Amino acid sequence: MKYTKSSILIRSTIKPPFFIGSQIRGALGYALKKVTCINPSYQCNGCFATNNCLYYQFYEEKNSFHKYRLDYELGLEYYNFDFYLFDDACEKLPYVVSAFYMMLTQNGLGKERTTYKDFDMYVNDSSCIENNQIILPKEYIKTFQIETISKDVTLKFITPLRIKKENKFVRGDTLELKDIINSIYQRQMRLLGAGYKKFPYKIEGEIVAKELHYKELTRASNRQKTTMNLGGIMGHIKIKNLNKESYEVLKLGELLGVGKQTVFGLGRIEVEEINE
DSSP: OEEEEEEEEEOOSSOOOSOOHHHHHHHHHHHHHHHHOOOTTOOOTTOTTGGGOHHIIIIIOTTOOOSEEEEOOTTOSSOEEEEEEEGGGGGGHHHHHHHHHHIIIIIOBTTTTBOOSSEEEEETTEEOEETTEEOOOSOOOEEOOOOOOOSSEEEEEEEEEOOEETTEEOOSTTOOHHHHHHHHHHHHHHHTTOOOOOOOSOOOOEEEEEEEEEEOOEEEETTTTEEEEOOEEEEEEEEESOOHHHHHHHHHHHHHOOSSOGGGTOOOEEEEEOOO
């Protein structure tokens, strides 16, 4: 799996909202449209350039699978987040970084449209701002790799996990290892442009402990004039005796995210080795 990570850290006393996913995604979209739109009408409906428009692909295209996601923690004291691009979307990094720079310096964040001067921007953990100019590395597309394997892990759900089972969102008690692994694997297939494929290996691993709760989360949709529910599972589970293939998929989930609404930053997981 190919990916590129861009990161932003804002030094400011202004505390961001508890859930920054909706705000950042919306502000990025506004800036990305300014950066990419070549249509004099500035309208997407009937536009001649939708096939090559990154804004349209990320925000307007229906029944598509978005090749990006936000990554952060809830309740931050300051803005600190990552933005991942996947597969062929990695090639669009210059547009994304330009949009983030415009978002911070010109358009602003929040109702007050606050702009910032004291911030850092990185591409794959290397600074990409020098003398107020964007300087991108020559090579910025990375390939996901796993160096070691662990049989016993703690799986942490850092932001709400939204997985459906029998057409209902799982609330915690019914969450199984196969649900998580199948969700990650199907996400990988969709990101690679493939259709549904059954996970080709046996899923081995036993959940020996659960400490989960359901976190209520909402966002206001200005476009739909409604409030959307983005609640999901948080906490952690302990898993023992994972086979190699199941462990590798969980590690891939750290990169790709798990479940629904990952573009808002949901479904962030961390896999931590248990040393006993």
